[in-house]
Amino acid sequence: MKKGFIALAAGALLVLSMTNISSASDKSEGYKLVKANGCLACHAVDQNKVGPSYKVIAQRNKKLYGDKAIEEIEKAIEKGSKGKFKDLGITAVMPPYNYLGKEKIETIAKWILQQNK
Numbered sequence: 877m878k879k880g881f882i883a884l885a886a887g888a889l890l891v892l893s894m895t896n897i898s899s900a901s902d903k904s905e906g907y908k909l910v911k912a913n914g915c916l917a918c919h920a921v922d923q924n925k926v927g928p929s930y931k932v933i934a935q936r937n938k939k940l941y942g943d944k945a946i947e948e949i950e951k952a953i954e955k956g957s958k959g960k961f962k963d964l965g966i967t968a969v970m971p972p973y974n975y976l977g978k979e980k981i982e983t984i985a986k987w988i989l990q991q992n993k
């Protein structure tokens with residue numbers, strides 16, 4: 877009887893910890909790419925680090941370029957960028973990532989625009 881209860885409790889704990897892990901992380905392709913390509917060394921989703929947060933990037937590009945925001949973000953990832961976020965005290969340079977290729981850059985750009993919450 878007691879053994880059965882312990883097994884049940886352990887099982888419940890396992891399920892609990894598994895759901896915790898999955899809800900805490902973003903499983904999207906965009907996030908995977910950003911993580912795998914070292915972007916998070918300089919960027920966070922909602923906090924400025926060496927580079928501006930993805931939230932700020934999404935908001936600013938939407939405000940400045942509207943429907944063309946996605947193209948501007950893709951261009952910045954492909955060619956790099958500098959001097960656009962001086963008002964936030966950001967003086968570092970965004971390096972170019974053209975080697976990622978059009979498809980991955982597009983997936984990342986779409987994901988960045990979704991961080992506008």
Ligand code: HEC
Pocket residue numbers: 910913914915916917918919926927928933937948949952953957958959960961962966967968969970971973984988
């Ligand atoms: C070495 C640090 C560093 C790394 C690594 C880095 N960035 Fe940046 N990023 C920056 C900085 C600094 C800026 C701000 C540039 C500016 O002021 O114009 C920036 C700006 C940007 C912008 C906004 C550009 C604009 O014109 O609005 C995007 C989009 C971006 N980064 C995406 C990425 C992605 C995607 C990756 C990974 C593939 C990445 N960054 C990796 C430092 C970095």
